[in-house]
Amino acid sequence: MITSTTGPQPADFTDVRATNLAVVLRFVRENAPCSRADIAASTGLNKATVSSLVADLIDRRLVRETGLTENRVGRPATMLVLDGSPYAAAGIEVNVDYLTAVAVDLSGRRLLSWRRSFQGPAATPAQAVAEVARLARRAVARMVKEERQVLGLAVAVPGLVGVDGRVRLAPNLGWRDVDLAGDLAKALRDPGFPVQVDNDANLGALAEHRFGPFGGIGNLVYLTGEVGVGAGVILDGRLRRGGQGYSGEFGHIQIDPGGPECRCGRVGCLEAVAGIGAVVGRDAQGAPVSPAEVEPELDEVVRRARAGDRATLGMLAGVGGNLGRGVAVIANLLNPEVVVLGGYYVPLAPWLLPAAEAEIRRRTIAPEAGGCRLVASTLGYGAAALGGAARVLDSVDSGRLPHRG
């Protein structure tokens, strides 16, 4: 999963063909409809090579010809578009109070998008595996019914996921050392496609990078705004997981040494001063609001903010400022082009962003925050599940092309 190479890898001619198939497929995905001549002109591959590669991709039903021709001087060209109709990529998001399942085709078109309530903290890991497997089986059955081959499934978990895919620690689910990928593959009885597990923020970042309005951007950080706050770090176009896979633990960097205690036992963590718990506050007994009550409470906060309630606006400006202090750390250390706010941050963004942006500009040493923009996600709920599907598609893009089974 992690490549820690410091230089070029050996290549041979078989690699070259697989690589070039992936290059052409990616070009068609990004530029369709396009002609073989367009592909040759943009990739630098010669026309005969392109024709041979396209024939192979058509054979695998990854690309198809359309009746369209380009309106230009000379012989009209047959235009190519992505096909991929026999394939699906699947993602599932495990959250504290719900499961989300998504499947997309090669072009990213949603084939299904389901949400189920789920009693995360109440379930044992074994019960959770059974429930995730049930959802996965139904999603796969639907795809099979549509005569699609599932290329892979990636599952998002809010916690530390090792580079081996084991869930080392998911505090909000009460999990410790759970081999979710292995258990799930067993529960699905060797499903014939790879099952992977990843951190939810990592997969959210992949979703934004592939399906959000940030296609060409090399450096993007995605922040989950769920019960916890995690970061998915994309630098130079790739997810950066760190040595053991535990990068992105943004929620527990200290923002305010004089701040409130965090659920993790530390003081003044970003999650404690800028997480959803700082917005919806505590119940009448002073206990944190339970996950199931977050959404109705959030709706109420948005309603009050819209109505111009001064206390609410002041609270959101404070939370936004704390969030900005955290994002400034990212801007100083990593200098990304964009930081994307996901989850519960999205409906709050109109009130969080101004205070956050002011703090980022003030605290970043590079002029104009080094070009770092803070934006709200436009992908809607389930970004991490969508990111699971994106991870499956990434493996196609990097050359693991499906064979028609």
Add this chain to the structure above:
Amino acid sequence: MITSTTGPQPADFTDVRATNLAVVLRFVRENAPCSRADIAASTGLNKATVSSLVADLIDRRLVRETGLTENRVGRPATMLVLDGSPYAAAGIEVNVDYLTAVAVDLSGRRLLSWRRSFQGPAATPAQAVAEVARLARRAVARMVKEERQVLGLAVAVPGLVGVDGRVRLAPNLGWRDVDLAGDLAKALRDPGFPVQVDNDANLGALAEHRFGPFGGIGNLVYLTGEVGVGAGVILDGRLRRGGQGYSGEFGHIQIDPGGPECRCGRVGCLEAVAGIGAVVGRDAQGAPVSPAEVEPELDEVVRRARAGDRATLGMLAGVGGNLGRGVAVIANLLNPEVVVLGGYYVPLAPWLLPAAEAEIRRRTIAPEAGGCRLVASTLGYGAAALGGAARVLDSVDSGRLPHRG
């Protein structure tokens, strides 16, 4: 400089040969003495290809045969070692109070290592360029005298260096928008090799990654301990510069909102609470110690710490703790295998490390700090200059092989 590609790039057969030449060269560098059969076995390239590639490398005087043979069953094999005797890679470090020049051969053996005093803040950028050019010319003249071809020069600057190589801001030198690479190339009158400029922490990280004891490590962060504190961030084996090249501004993340004012005007920056200024303190008038007095003051601190002076030990534990709070942010966000302390931190490491390590363990959410170790550099002063030479060698490793001129 930045590649923000999200997928594979097209390859052709010329690329394949250049790539494979670099692969073989790198293998010999890391495994010499080795035989052609060793290369074939480890790289997966076939023996005929390896023989042809090795012949090419011998022709370029990058590799040479030794009289040695491996002691094994069957026909004895001719062993190969790195040659590179006709080549040199050069680096210069511009600091507030000194210039350092280094040149190395392909194997990293030091060919020269010079240090000159320099009045950074007193010099105009034009004067600084003239002085750096003078040092560069002398280094090049020495290499030419030794019949070596200089492959490139990279200059380290303590400040924000854009991806275009322009120095956007170097506060401790008083520079703003200086085209050092361009001006230097002009002053050297088109020297026939590329002149590059980079941030000093970035180059320090490259030096540690290539010449330090961390060869196989994918994720390494280097912290300069000069008058300023910067970070060079290597993830998955490559330097990560961010969107505009301004990553690694570690010195100005806020550690203590109640802390002292930083030279940058902000409050409680890491540089203010854990930089060298927090160690050597202020003079009798309350002004920060001038750069020229840092070294004698530092010697005095080390002497007192060795003698067991309690106030000194307490001060160093405090600074170490603050440094650890900063490194914990890196451990949480990036999960590197190692963070390397450079510059003035090195002589202080015996007293800084215990307090810093305790804070890192306490503040990192992953168990055992996610495997992140904090160590002192073993490269000695001038790591950034050495990193300049490393950057030149990196371009050879990635396939830009020299032609014998």
